[in-house]
Amino acid sequence: MIAKKGKRAATSKTIALCHEDNIVPEASPTFVETPYVQDLTQRALAYLEVGYPVHFAGPAGTGKTTLAFHVAAQLGRPISLVHGDDEFGSSDLVGRHSGYHKQKLIDNYIHSVLRTEESMNLTWMDNRLTTACRDGYVLIYDEFTRSRPEANNAFLSILEEKILNLPKNARFGKGYLEVHPRFRTIFTSNPEEYAGVHKTQDALMDRLITIRLDHFDRETEIQIAMSKSGLAREDAETIVDVVRELRGVGVNNHRPTIRSCIAIAKILSSRRARARREDPVFLWACRDILQTDTAKVTRAGESLMGQKVMEVIGTVCESREQEPRFAGQGSGLARG
Ligand SMILES: Nc1ncnc2c1ncn2[C@@H]1O[C@H](COP(=O)(O)OP(=O)(O)O)[C@@H](O)[C@H]1O
Ligand SMILES: [Mg+2]
Numbered sequence: 001m002i003a004k005k006g007k008r009a010a011t012s013k014t015i016a017l018c019h020e021d022n023i024v025p026e027a028s029p030t031f032v033e034t035p036y037v038q039d040l041t042q043r044a045l046a047y048l049e050v051g052y053p054v055h056f057a058g059p060a061g062t063g064k065t066t067l068a069f070h071v072a073a074q075l076g077r078p079i080s081l082v083h084g085d086d087e088f089g090s091s092d093l094v095g096r097h098s099g100y101h102k103q104k105l106i107d108n109y110i111h112s113v114l115r116t117e118e119s120m121n122l123t124w125m126d127n128r129l130t131t132a133c134r135d136g137y138v139l140i141y142d143e144f145t146r147s148r149p150e151a152n153n154a155f156l157s158i159l160e161e162k163i164l165n166l167p168k169n170a171r172f173g174k175g176y177l178e179v180h181p182r183f184r185t186i187f188t189s190n191p192e193e194y195a196g197v198h199k200t201q202d203a204l205m206d207r208l209i210t211i212r213l214d215h216f217d218r219e220t221e222i223q224i225a226m227s228k229s230g231l232a233r234e235d236a237e238t239i240v241d242v243v244r245e246l247r248g249v250g251v252n253n254h255r256p257t258i259r260s261c262i263a264i265a266k267i268l269s270s271r272r273a274r275a276r277r278e279d280p281v282f283l284w285a286c287r288d289i290l291q292t293d294t295a296k297v298t299r300a301g302e303s304l305m306g307q308k309v310m311e312v313i314g315t316v317c318e319s320r321e322q323e324p325r326f327a328g329q330g331s332g333l334a335r336g
Pocket of ligand 1: 032060065066224259262333
């Protein structure tokens with residue numbers, strides 16, 4: 001039985017590559033739009049509509065990339081995607097004369113099934129930032145802090161003076177390009193990665209409106225787990241409760257993420273298993289998928305992860321079995 005999903009986004013299906021490598025976003029049928037998602041979308045759109053660049057900052061698995069695409073899709077313009085990369089120089093973003101060709105696999109918007117092989121041709125012809133500025137696209141700069149700060153310098157004048165400075169003798173001749181009035185940017189980053197990777201790019205950060213993301217609320221997590229797997233609500237709830245409980249354990253409160261919920265839900269769905277403590281599939285899937293995330297919890301040098309995962313499953317299942325709607329469906333305790 002497929003339970004009711006959250007409202008889907010207006011645009012739909014997948015991301016299609018349109019001319020050259022710009023993308024026309026279409027939301028996946030598995031996209032979930034709960035009040036939590038709607039609220040973030042509306043806030044971001046409010047800033048973008050009056051011309052401010054928006055920056056989604058948050059730990060891995062908080063939905064930054066998906067939300068960036070969803071918000072961009074609402075603007076009704078072609079989208080250009082750039083992925084932060086340590087090897088980027090500023091010439092890579094802006095373009096240069098001796099281009100090179102690079103293939104990248106991007107885990108794209110919404111569609112977990114669809115991984116678009118995208119090619120990045122960093123020549124003048126295709127350069128994404130330049131094209132986006134010239135033609136007024138929405139540029140998504142995913143994980144921008146992974147690029148070196150100097151590689152991102154071009155954004156300072158783009159955002160402030162609405163001018164893209166180009167190297168001398170560039171194709172456009174003028175040495176600069178006026179930014180199209182409908183050009184917009186959405187940045188994403190993971191603050192955990194600032195440390196030890198690149199110093200926070202203060203001048204650029206200062207020009208962005210940063211919206212901080214934390215993990216989804218429980219209801220959104222349940223709906224995402226259901227929509228990505230087809231699992232019944234009752235099972236999705238148990239998985240999400242176990243994962244949320246484990247986030248409180250150990251040193252990293254950001255893990256396990258929604259990705260673990262989705263992975264467990266998919267396994268249960270494909271194996272026709274249930275999220276019950278007597279179901280062996282549920283137990284091994286949780287052990288495999290969740291143990292890595294709690295690996296840092298140790299006692300006397302011994303990892304306590306397996307034990308902790310089983311303990312949490314026990315507690316969550318027990319309290320659910322006591323709920324009136326599950327009375328009579330009880331089960332024995334997990335062993336092993
Ligand atoms: N609104 C949503 N509806 C359905 N799935 C979502 C939604 N938001 C995020 N997801 C899924 O959750 C996972 C994490 O989202 P992602 O955007 O990749 O997070 P981040 O970029 O913060 O690491 C992905 O598998 C993504 O497909
Ligand atoms: Mg991401």
